[in-house]
Amino acid sequence: MFRYCYIGLSLVAIVVAVITVNAFGFADGLGIVTSLAVAFALPYAVARRCSWWSPGSAVALCAVSLILAASAIDYMWSVSLGSGATLEMPALKSDPSSYYRWALHHYDGRCPEPLTTFFGFPLIILALWKVLGVSIVWPVAMNMSLTITAIAMSGGIAARLVKGRTRMKPATAATMAISLMCLHGFFLSQGIVILKEALIYVSMTMIMLGLLILQDEDTRRRTAMGIALYAGACFILALVRAKYINFAAFGIVLLALTRWRDRKPALAMLVGITGATWLLGMACSTTYNVSQQVDNVVGGAAMTQSFGVSDDNVHSIYMGWEDGYFYLPVWKKLLFLPFNCGIQYIIPFPWRAEDCTWQSIFPRIRVGWYLCGGFSIVYYLLVSWRKKLSVGMVAWWPVVCTMAIAYISAGGVSRYILPFQPMYLALAVYVIALIYSNLHRRVLLWGYAFYLLMLAAALAMGYLLSCNF
Numbered sequence: 001m002f003r004y005c006y007i008g009l010s011l012v013a014i015v016v017a018v019i020t021v022n023a024f025g026f027a028d029g030l031g032i033v034t035s036l037a038v039a040f041a042l043p044y045a046v047a048r049r050c051s052w053w054s055p056g057s058a059v060a061l062c063a064v065s066l067i068l069a070a071s072a073i074d075y076m077w078s079v080s081l082g083s084g085a086t087l088e089m090p091a092l093k094s095d096p097s098s099y100y101r102w103a104l105h106h107y108d109g110r111c112p113e114p115l116t117t118f119f120g121f122p123l124i125i126l127a128l129w130k131v132l133g134v135s136i137v138w139p140v141a142m143n144m145s146l147t148i149t150a151i152a153m154s155g156g157i158a159a160r161l162v163k164g165r166t167r168m169k170p171a172t173a174a175t176m177a178i179s180l181m182c183l184h185g186f187f188l189s190q191g192i193v194i195l196k197e198a199l200i201y202v203s204m205t206m207i208m209l210g211l212l213i214l215q216d217e218d219t220r221r222r223t224a225m226g227i228a229l230y231a232g233a234c235f236i237l238a239l240v241r242a243k244y245i246n247f248a249a250f251g252i253v254l255l256a257l258t259r260w261r262d263r264k265p266a267l268a269m270l271v272g273i274t275g276a277t278w279l280l281g282m283a284c285s286t287t288y289n290v291s292q293q294v295d296n297v298v299g300g301a302a303m304t305q306s307f308g309v310s311d312d313n314v315h316s317i318y319m320g321w322e323d324g325y326f327y328l329p330v331w332k333k334l335l336f337l338p339f340n341c342g343i344q345y346i347i348p349f350p351w352r353a354e355d356c357t358w359q360s361i362f363p364r365i366r367v368g369w370y371l372c373g374g375f376s377i378v379y380y381l382l383v384s385w386r387k388k389l390s391v392g393m394v395a396w397w398p399v400v401c402t403m404a405i406a407y408i409s410a411g412g413v414s415r416y417i418l419p420f421q422p423m424y425l426a427l428a429v430y431v432i433a434l435i436y437s438n439l440h441r442r443v444l445l446w447g448y449a450f451y452l453l454m455l456a457a458a459l460a461m462g463y464l465l466s467c468n469f
Contacts, residue, residue: 120239183368242281
């Protein structure tokens with residue numbers, strides 16, 4: 001069966017390659033196909049050395065990589081030839097435009113230097129150009145490779161969770177996790193554009209895996225591996241978005257809640273790494289500082305402007321219910337936290353596509369997130385408090401981070417929680433493994449059915465509000 005899957009995926013890949021060469025011309029098209037092939041081959045070669053690797057995992061990773069590659073090609077076409085521009089000077093907007101122009105300014109000075117908060121990501125683009133030449137192809141290929149890496153690591157986390165706890169084989173869990181990522185349109189769509197998301201995906205997934213290793217393993221080698229993953233992730237975050245290092249610190253607190261006496265040296269090293277990389281992140285920022293972090297918690301006019309709350313978007317509909325959320329005292333914001341977490345979970349709405357282009361429709365494919373998110377909610381409500389079935393305190397880390405993001409942004413920027421979806425997906429696979437193993441199957445299925453009813457009601461309400469808007 002897997003042989004036929006390989007043959008089918010290979011044929012689709014050949015068709016995509018031919019279309020690309022025809023659309024961009026032989027030279028540019030061949031460069032795009034080659035760069036995306038290398039972007040896939042690197043994480044694929046590393047993943048196949050993992051203990052959970054199987055033919056099913058290989059097919060799943062090839063499938064999700066093909067989806068990413070096709071979306072990346074469509075994205076590059078839409079901002080270059082499709083917009084009357086070129087691959088060297090694409091028609092980018094907003095943050096992607098700022099990153100690209102920053103790199104161009106420092107490459108040959110052809111445009112003014114735009115203001116960017118963290119210059120780590122455009123600096124990486126600049127480094128790629130020094131080797132390969134100016135083109136949007138190289139950073140897109142890099143982001144695709146990083147996204148594939150995060151997806152493969154999600155499969156590894158799922159395999160780790162089910163091993164020894166359920167009857168499901170780790171290889172099956174990894175295959176399921178990677179396969180379900182094909183349905184996470186928003187996650188995939190943000191992982192191939194000129195944004196920092198792909199780097200943050202990898203970093204946060206590394207932190208998740210590192211914390212799980214430190215929670216479950218006692219050997220020196222495993223402990224060193226967990227610390228190395230955490231340190232590498234924090235270093236990347238210091239360069240591209242130091243704000244997320246604050247979320248990494250939440251993980252240390254949760255890790256300390258379990259057998260902290262036995263983990264004193266490791267915890268001390270994690271604290272030191274967090275502090276050092278946070279200072280590095282402040283040094284790599286042009287505008288971000290401590291007072292801004294205080295503003296994130298306190299709120300006010302600066303936060304209103306930061307998150308783009310205005311009268312011409314859907315965000316303003318429910319913001320009106322919260323009576324000027326960013327100006328409220330902290331305790332009132334906490335009262336709105338459950339509602340804002342729900343908003344953070346649901347948006348972007350599936351029916352709000354601005355046009356019929358793939359770049360507008362692809363992020364609205366939310367079925368994977370809704371289905372997997374429901375299973376992860378079932379874990380937290382029905383499984384996490386059962387001592388024999390719980391996977392530990394670290395599993396609460398993405399929840400704490402999601403709540404912090406919903407609190408800061410009033411639930412209005414859903415892509416901020418995308419880096420935590422690999423952990424939620426792994427927990428969803430774990431719940432599916434429990435059902436497969438007939439462990440509290442009836443309770444879990446009834447809980448999931450109730451979730452689906454609540455989700456349908458929430459989506460219906462969102463649709464009605466959207467229509468009225």
